[in-house]
Amino acid sequence: MPKLKMPKKSPELDMTPMVDLAFLLVTFFMLTAQFRPEEAVAVDTPSSMSQSPIPTENLMTIVVDSAGKVYWDMTDKKVRLKVLEEMGKRINYTPSDEDKVKFANVGAVGIPIQQLPAYLALPTGGARKEFDRQFEGIPTDSTNNQLRDWIITTRLLFYEEAGINPLVALKADGNTNYSKVAEVIRIFQSPGIQINRFKMITDLEESRM
Amino acid sequence: MADAPGGGEEGGGGKRHQKKRAKKGSTRIDMTPMVDLAFLLLTFFILTTTMYKPSTLQMTFPVPDEDPTDDKKTELSNAITLILTAKDQIFYYIGEFHTPTDGSGKPPTTLTRTDFSKVRQVLLERNKEAVEKLNQLARDFNSGKLDEAAYDSLRRKTKGDPTNLKAIIKTDKDAKYRNMIDIVDEMDISGIGSYGVLDSLKTAEQLLLDAEKATL
Numbered sequence: 001m002p003k004l005k006m007p008k009k010s011p012e013l014d015m016t017p018m019v020d021l022a023f024l025l026v027t028f029f030m031l032t033a034q035f036r037p038e039e040a041v042a043v044d045t046p047s048s049m050s051q052s053p054i055p056t057e058n059l060m061t062i063v064v065d066s067a068g069k070v071y072w073d074m075t076d077k078k079v080r081l082k083v084l085e086e087m088g089k090r091i092n093y094t095p096s097d098e099d100k101v102k103f104a105n106v107g108a109v110g111i112p113i114q115q116l117p118a119y120l121a122l123p124t125g126g127a128r129k130e131f132d133r134q135f136e137g138i139p140t141d142s143t144n145n146q147l148r149d150w151i152i153t154t155r156l157l158f159y160e161e162a163g164i165n166p167l168v169a170l171k172a173d174g175n176t177n178y179s180k181v182a183e184v185i186r187i188f189q190s191p192g193i194q195i196n197r198f199k200m201i202t203d204l205e206e207s208r209m
Numbered sequence: 210m211a212d213a214p215g216g217g218e219e220g221g222g223g224k225r226h227q228k229k230r231a232k233k234g235s236t237r238i239d240m241t242p243m244v245d246l247a248f249l250l251l252t253f254f255i256l257t258t259t260m261y262k263p264s265t266l267q268m269t270f271p272v273p274d275e276d277p278t279d280d281k282k283t284e285l286s287n288a289i290t291l292i293l294t295a296k297d298q299i300f301y302y303i304g305e306f307h308t309p310t311d312g313s314g315k316p317p318t319t320l321t322r323t324d325f326s327k328v329r330q331v332l333l334e335r336n337k338e339a340v341e342k343l344n345q346l347a348r349d350f351n352s353g354k355l356d357e358a359a360y361d362s363l364r365r366k367t368k369g370d371p372t373n374l375k376a377i378i379k380t381d382k383d384a385k386y387r388n389m390i391d392i393v394d395e396m397d398i399s400g401i402g403s404y405g406v407l408d409s410l411k412t413a414e415q416l417l418l419d420a421e422k423a424t425l
Contacts, residue, residue, distance in 0.1 A: 015240040022247035029254030046387035048394050050266040064386075169265060174387030178293070178380045181389070182408035189270060196272055199265035202390060 041065045041108050046174035048202040060154050060166045061201070062147070062188075063108050066173040068180040069137030071110030072150045074158075074166070080104055082157040084116075087149065093117050110137040113146055140183060147184070151193055171201040266390065271405060288375040289335060291328070292320070292410065292418055293392060295383030299323050300421055301331070308413050320421050325391055332399035336374040342367045343400045368402030376404035381418060 041063050056075065063071035074080050084095050084103045091114055095103065099120045103109075111119050112135060122128050140147045158166040168188070172181050188195040285305045292300045300320040309317040323331055333340055343364065350360040378392055389406065396404050410418065 012237070015244055019240055019244055019247060022244060022251055026247055026250045026254065029251065033254055033257065046390040048264070048266050048390050049397065050264050050394075052265050052267065054265050172386045174385060174390070176386045177382065178384040178386050178389050179382050179408060181386045182380070185270060189272070194272075197267070197269045200268055200390065202264055202266050204264045 041069070041071050041110060043171055043173045044175070045171060045201050045203050047204065048200075049204075050202060051204060052199075054169070054199070054201060055167050058158070058162065058164070058166050059169055060151070060158070061108070061169045061171050062151070062184060063110070064170070064172040064176050064181055064184060065110075065137075066175045068176055069110055069135075070140055070147055070184060071108035072138060072147070072154070073108040074154055076158065076161070076166070077104045079154065079158045079161055079166075082161070083150070083154050086153050086157060087113055088116070090149070091116075095120075111135045112139055113149075140187060145187065148187055148190070148193065151187070151195075155193070168195050168198040169201050170198055266393065268393070285375075285377075287372065288377055289332070290377040290379060291392060292379045292381060292414065293384035293388045294381035294418065294422060297325055297385075297388060299325070299328050299392075300418060301328075303335075306411065306414060318417070320417055322421065325388075325395075328392070329395055329398060332374070332376075332395060332401065336399050336401055339367060339370065339373045339400045365402075368400055370402075373403070374399075374401055376401050378404060378406045379410055379414070380406070380408050381410065381422075 043063055043065055059075045061073040061075075063073060065071070074083065081100050081104060084100060088095050093116070095117075099117070102120045106120070106124075109116070109119075111132060115131075115135060119128065119131055122131055138147045138150060139145065155165060158164075170181070170184065170188075172184075187193065188198060288304065290302055290306070294300065300322055302318045302320055304318075305315075306318050307315040346355065346360060346363050346367065349355045350357070355363070376396060378389070380389060393404075393406075
C-alpha cells in the first residue's frame with residue numbers, strides 16, 4: 001500500500017515564475033516607454049500614406065499650430081543650450097544654469113525672444129501655457145523675422161557641433177491655412193537658409209487607398 | 210500566541226500539533242490579485258507604447274528662381290492645374306490658361322469643380338497609361354518576377370516619363386494645410402511623378418476662382 005501512495009500534489013499552481021515574468025515585463029516597458037513630452041502646442045497633424053518614420057535625433061522641428069503660431073524645437077539638448085546662449089545675446093540675456101536646464105526640457109518654444117527669460121522663470125504647466133497664449137508665436141514678419149534667426153543659429157551651431165546639417169521637419173496642424181505654412185516654407189527657402197528638402201510630419205493613415 | 214486556547218475550526222487532536230498545521234497552511238499567499246495587477250499594467254504599457262505613430266512625408270521644393278523675370282516656359286499641354294480652396298473644394302483646368310483677350314485664339318479656360326472624393330477619379334483617368342504601367346510593375350514585383358531594386362528603378366522611370374500627366378497644385382488663401390497634404394498623397398496614388406506646389410495664383414486665375422467661389 002505505501003508504494004501505491006501517489007505524491008500529493010497541490011491543486012494550486014505555483015504562480016511565482018509567472019509573476020516574476022509579468023513584473024519583469026512591466027518594469028521593462030515602464031522604463032523604456034517614452035512618454036510624449038508635454039507639448040506647449042497641441043497640433044493635430046493631417047494624415048498621409050507616407051510610412052517613413054520620424055527621425056528621433058538631429059531634428060529641428062518648426063511647428064505651426066491651427067492658429068498659425070510658429071514654434072521652434074530641437075532634439076539635441078547640447079545644441080539647444082548653445083542656441084539659447086546665442087539667441088540670448090541678442091537681448092543681452094545670459095541664461096543661468098537653472099534656466100538652461102529648464103530650456104533643455106521645455107520642448108517647442110513659441111514666444112518672441114524678448115519674452116524668453118520671463119517664460120523660463122514660470123513653473124511648468126498651466127502658467128506657461130497661459131503666458132504662451134498672450135503671444136503670436138515666433139515672429140515671422142519681414143521686419144522682425146525671428147524665425148529666420150532661430151533657424152540660422154540652430155543650423156550653424158549644430159553644424160559646428162556635429163559636422164552635418166540638422167534634419168528639418170515641418171509640423172503643421174491640418175487646419176492651418178496653407179498660406180501661413182507657405183510663409184514658413186518661404187523662410188526655409190530664403191537666401192542664407194535654403195532648406196529645400198524637409199520632412200512634413202503627418203499621421204499614418206491606414207484606411208485609405 | 211502559543212498559549213491561545215483551542216484550534217477553533219480545525220477541531221480535535223492535540224493542541225500543539227494543531228497549531229503547527231494552521232501555520233503551515235498560511236505561508237502561501239494568494240497571488241492572483243497581484244498577477245491581475247501586473248498584467249493590467251503590462252497591457253497598459255504595451256498598448257500606450259505602440260499607439261502613437263507619426264510618420265513623415267519627404268518634400269523637395271524647387272529652388273526659387275534667382276531672376277524672377279527669366280520666364281522659363283514649361284510644357285503645359287499635358288498638365289493639370291489644381292486649385293485648392295475653401296471647404297475642401299478643388300477647381301481644375303487642363304493645359305495652359307487662356308483668357309478671352311490674350312490673343313491666343315484658344316477658347317478661354319473654364320474651371321471645373323471637384324472635391325477630394327472625386328479628384329482621384331479625375332487624376333487616374335487622365336494618367337491612365339502610367340497608372341496601368343505602375344500596376345503591372347507592382348504585379349510583377351508581387352509575383353516575384355522583379356527584384357526590389359529593379360522594381361524601384363522601373364517605377365521611378367515610369368513615374369518620371371515626360372509624357373505622363375503633370376500637375377500644378379495652387380492654393381488659394383482659404384486652402385488648409387491638410388488639403389495640401391491630401392493632394393500630395395493623391396499624386397502618389399495616381400502615379401504622378403512631376404508636380405509642383407505654388408501658393409500664388411495669377412490675377413486672371415484669381416478672378417475666375419472668385420467667380421466660381423461665389424457659387425459655392
